[in-house]
Amino acid sequence: YDKLENMERIYIKDLKNIESNNIVIKKKDVTSDALDLKVEFLEKSLDERKYFLIGNYYFYKDTKLAEENYIKALNAKSLSGEYKSNTLIMLLKLFIRRLDIRSLFKIANEQTELGKNNPFYWYYQALAYFENMNYLMSIKYFNKALKLKSNLPLIYNYSDINWKIFKNIGNICLDLKKLTNAEKFLNIAKEFLGENKAPEILLM
Numbered sequence: 001y002d003k004l005e006n007m008e009r010i011y012i013k014d015l016k017n018i019e020s021n022n023i024v025i026k027k028k029d030v031t032s033d034a035l036d037l038k039v040e041f042l043e044k045s046l047d048e049r050k051y052f053l054i055g056n057y058y059f060y061k062d063t064k065l066a067e068e069n070y071i072k073a074l075n076a077k078s079l080s081g082e083y084k085s086n087t088l089i090m091l092l093k094l095f096i097r098r099l100d101i102r103s104l105f106k107i108a109n110e111q112t113e114l115g116k117n118n119p120f121y122w123y124y125q126a127l128a129y130f131e132n133m134n135y136l137m138s139i140k141y142f143n144k145a146l147k148l149k150s151n152l153p154l155i156y157n158y159s160d161i162n163w164k165i166f167k168n169i170g171n172i173c174l175d176l177k178k179l180t181n182a183e184k185f186l187n188i189a190k191e192f193l194g195e196n197k198a199p200e201i202l203l204m
Contacts, residue, residue, distance in 0.1 A: 048076035052087050059090070063098050067091065074111070081114070088115050092124035101128045119145040119161055127168065135172045142169060163189045 055069035070091040074084055088111050095104035108115065108125050115121030126141035142165045170186035173179070 048073070048078045049083060051076060052079075052083060052090075055087070055090060059094060063094055066094055070094070085114055085118055089118060089120045089124070092121065096124050096127050096131075099131060101131060104128050117148060119148040122148065123161060123165065126165075130168055130172065133175075135176065138172065139169065163191075165189075 051069045051073035055066045055073060058066035058069065070087050073079060073087040074091070076084075079087075088107070091107060092104055092115075095101070095107070104124065105128060108121065122141045122144035126138045126145060129135075129138035129141060145161065145165060166185045166189035170182045170184075170189060173182035173185060
């Protein structure tokens with residue numbers, strides 16, 4: 001803790017109970033050393049939110065350690081539904097990143113109640129179907145994500161999920177040699193889409 005405090009980037013509300021508080025590092029000041037120290041500090045914490053934060057730290061460094069911490073966060077009794085929902089989405093993202101399709105569908109099926117109202121829950125499953133070349137199911141799940149986009153937490157960007165979905169739909173059409181539809185959806189992907197502008201996708 002002394003090392004962190006001396007960096008003058010750390011803000012802790014209650015020094016008498018530091019293990020129950022999150023450590024916040026200004027984004028512009030984040031360095032590799034600062035993040036390493038943060039994780040070292042978090043690992044000693046009794047606060048179960050640490051599993052989500054440590055999972056994020058390992059996301060690009062060590063996918064197995066990231067997965068282990070995300071699973072601990074999902075199983076933590078003290079965490080709120082929002083924390084667990086964000087954990088689930090990061091875990092699905094991790095699985096699709098390493099193309100672990102079997103694990104993605106397994107955890108998605110186990111956590112339907114937790115994820116069903118989050119568009120990224122359907123989006124990452126759609127990507128998994130895309131990787132398996134099951135294009136009809138992929139489009140079905142992309143549509144589910146589009147219909148739920150108004151329920152996104154503020155940490156997500158509406159246009160961000162839209163362009164990703166339409167880009168993948170365009171790629172599906174390219175794979176199926178449906179060039180007119182491919183051009184249509186790839187052009188939509190380039191636009192800044194408003195909340196109510198996403199059309200129903202049909203594989204024509």
